[in-house]
Amino acid sequence: MSRHHDDWTHGEPRLVLGVCDDCENRWYLPRDHCPRCGSGRSSSRQSSGDGLCVAVTRSHVTGEVGGAPLSLALVQLDEGPVVMGRVRDELVPGDRARVEFVPDGTGTALVPSFSRRALT
Amino acid sequence: MAVSAFLTGVGLTPFGRLPGRDSQDWQCAAAQIALDDAGLDPLRIGAVIAGYSTVSGHLMPANVVAERLGVRPEVAFGMSVGGATGLAMVAQAASLVASATAEHVLVVAGENRASGQSSTTSTKILAQVGHAHYEVPLGGTVPAYYALLASRYLWSHGLDDAALAPLPVQMREHAVATVGAHFRQPITVADVLSSRPVAEPLRLLDCCPVSDGGAAFVVSRAPTSERSLSIVGVGQGHRHQHLSALDPEDTGAARAAGAALRQAGLDLAEVDVFGIYDSFSITVAMIMEELGLAPPGRAGAYARAGAFQADGRHPLNTHGGLLSYGHSGVAGGMAHLAEVAGQLRGERGAAQVSDCEVGYVHADGGVLSAHVGVVLRKGSQP
The missing domain is CATH 2.20.28 (Rubrerythrin, domain 2)
Structure with a gap:
């Protein structure tokens, strides 16, 4: 699968x-x-969806016309694996992060998006 | 050890935005240079291996080239391992001659990616090295994947955004003196840092260009001239495909190099010249550090200190690398081997590395996903 x-x-x-x-x-x-x-x-x-942000990029290129800029992050989940997601609000490596699901991807799906704000 | 494969022909075209040739034109131009260099008639080629072209997308790239060149090989096939394809083809060619399947193998790649394809299309095609369901739908692209590696690298080593900039500056310095390089105007660290952001922290000058061009080699069971070089070791590492599954401590780069050097019976300290894949500043930094050629987090500082100059501690990509000689798909990673071969043959003029006996070339495909290393040695005594 x-x-x-x-x-x-x-x-x-x-x-x-x-x-x-x-x-x-x-x-x-x-x-x-x-x-x-x-x-x-x-x-x-x-997954709990909680973890440590280990990388962030603000990307100005996409394969879709009009898709940029967008921000992506890598978050190491508390369970161990690393997940790629979009970024909501401010997030920098070293921040604790929590996942939300938002319609920000290139399609219609709700995609994982990480936020520092969501912890409060 | 007994050497069972020789690099007898080297063909490299200029790279750049050079309209007027299609993928097969570039491949055949490079192949003809390599055949002439080896001193071989096309009919003596027993096997043809061709790399994919993202522009032509042909299902049978080796057969197309063979027909056009007048080669009628016993074995012909295409290969695709991303940016590692060129060296993976050389590794396969070495195996074909060692097993006596062929006396001479032609390895070829090239495409008109700069002039024959829009940058949006290139970005979209290349992004597919990401996971189709878990990464690409987020808006992932190759620059973004490597930017995430750069972000983690800078953060984990406590470095600022300027730390990687000396690497593209060094590559450009090499390219200034290289005929055929895509970019030959000198640049500074300030130029890198003020170039437009592509996928932060990576800026335009941290990223290789998209180029037109071709490269080809002939790998043989025996030398064809005194300029033939010995292929003394090949090694590979394939640990993951996708960024989300990458282990930054063990991408496979050191495994590939270790296997190649073990086969050669050589130590890394015995290598005189390096050709290391540099699709982005972060790419070459991570590979150099995983190989142990710079301490963790210090590849940029090493570049700034001149360690990668032709007369430095580890002469690196003395043609300018992907960052400045250019990146024409599969041919891009083959240019490093062509340059190392030129160094070992003592034919690089002002850029010549002195006392050059052993070279190591390394290519990666995907997101540091596929690694292939090749060790070349001067001289062709079997």
């Missing part, structure tokens, strides 16, 4: 992680096998 069946890519406002049934390794992008132990047995778990 190239998408978790019940997460934001299917319109459900949540981040879903894969969890290895054998070694408890966790990942974000869907995988058929655990990259650490090779096991093919895994389960899915909803």
Whole structure:
């Protein structure tokens, strides 16, 4: 599968992680096998959506006419995996961040967007 | 160790915005230079490997080139590993001659990406190295993916936005003296920092241009002249595809280099000249540091101190790299190998690195996703 069946890519406002049934390794992008132990047995778990912002870019180029500028972040979730999302308001590396789901992507889906403000 | 593959022909065209040729024109122009350099008739080529062109998008790139050049190989195929394709083709060619599948292998790439494709189309095609469901729909692009790497790098090392700027300045300094380079006007750190933001913290001069051009090599089972070079080691590393799955401590770069050097029986300290993929300032910084050629967070400071000059500690991309010689798709990463070959042959004139015996070339594809390293050695004694 190239998408978790019940997460934001299917319109459900949540981040879903894969969890290895054998070694408890966790990942974000869907995988058929655990990259650490090779096991093919895994389960899915909803993420809290909280984490540490480790990277932010303000991008002035897109593949869509009129799509820029936009801001993207990498957030290391408290569960471990790194997630890419859009950015709402101010966010810099080192900030605690929390996910929201907003219609900011290139399509109509609600996409993960990280915010410092959402913590308060 | 017994050497089983030789670089016998090198072909590199000028890069730039050079309208008038299509992808196959560039490929065949480069291939002809490489065949002439090797002193070989096209009919002696036993295998052809061709890199993809994002402009032509042909399903059978090696067969098209072979027909046009009058080559009738026993083996022909296209390859695509992003920016690592050029060196991956060389690695495959070395394997084909080592196994005696072919005596001579032609490796070729080229495209008219600058003049034959709009920048919006290029951006959209290249963005597909990101995850189709989890990254691209957010508005991800290749500059944005590398900008995120740059942001994490600067933050984790406590550096400011000026830290990477000496790298494109050094590449430009090399290109000023290189005939055929896309950009040859000198630039300063201030120029880099005042260039327009592309994907912050990366600015225009942190990013390689999109160029037209081609590159080709002939890899052979035996030397064809005294100018032939030995391919003494190849190594690869493929740890992830997408940025969200990248481990910044272990992208695969050091694994590729380690495997190539082990095969060559050489240590990194024995390498005299380097050609390292530099699609962005952050790309070459992260690869140099993962290889151990600069301390963590210090690649920019090393560049500023002159460590990557032709007479520096680690002569690097002495043609100007992707950042200034230019980036014509797959051919872009092959220009580094062409330059290192020129250095090992002692043919680089004022840019010549002295006492040049061993070269290391490294290419990456995707978002530091696919890594291929090649070790070349002067001389062709089997």
